[in-house]
Amino acid sequence: MSHETLLTQDELDFIQTMHQNPQLNQREASSSLTVKGVSQIRDLLTRLAAHEQVTIQAQFADQQMSFPLSLVEDEFHAQHLQLGAPSIFEDGPLGRPWRLTLEEPVALENIRARPGNLWVTQVSFKGLLVEVRNNSQPPRQFAQWFSPVGYERIAVRGTLERKTESGLYAYRLGQHDKGQTERLRQFILQQHRLAHPAFHSS
The missing domain is CATH 2.40.10.220 (predicted glycosyltransferase like domains)
Structure with missing residues (x-):
């Protein structure tokens, strides 16, 4: 699978912003993204989220964040990608979790x-x-x-x-x-x- 850049810098900045809520124990209102695009893209994301673990990877300095995504449907039947809190790893031969x-x-x-x-x-x-x-x-x-x-x-x-x-x-x-x-x-x-x-x- 090719490791092409799938997100623009603006999209990466938006993902980072979604996880900057200082209030603890509260689900962030902005933790979902509306899935827009042609029906083939929506169908593909739906299938992936239903059967596979879908994540967004972010690399910075000597650490890596892996954001889990899930596809959810609201009361208006619109589909949204919902981001969970990331897994944080330190770079190295074993990719050790950040402690x-x-x-x-x-x-x-x-x-x-x-x-x-x-x-x-x-x-x-x-x-x-x-x-x-x-x-x-x-x-x-x-x-x-x-x-x-x-x-x-x-x-x-x-x-x-x-x-x-x-x-x-x-x-x-x-x-x-x-x-x-x-x-x-x-x-x-x-x-x-x-x-x-x-x-x-x-």
Whole structure:
């Protein structure tokens, strides 16, 4: 498949603008695009979105963003491409997910919002780096709540991958419901904006 440039600079700027809403936990009103064009294009996009994962890739500096798109139909039967929060990767041989290092570790909580022995030090959309406190053993799996300050808590499910040289534990995040996954991606995107303001400025 050819990697031709499919979007103009104005379209790329528009996509960037759609993800600059500073309000957390709110779906952005501009996160959809009206699909215009001949019926063959609409049919093709409908088929792709129905059967395949459709994304827009954006490359900048040493990072890459992958925006998921889905085709939705409104009450007037108009079709729109809806963008979700992106997956952010660091360039390199493995294309590692961008990791946010938290200023202070955040305790994972149970359903009653009580903190446990697992404290998150780094987070990506695919995994967590966790400190285990109180001399407890790291669980092979967990289903807990991640509650960063100023943000609605997010359900996370992890499977132990390995112990690091620094004594922390790497957990791979499992698939949760789409709403929880989207909220985690939105949180990471918001933190990426704070870490890279030059990229997100209009």
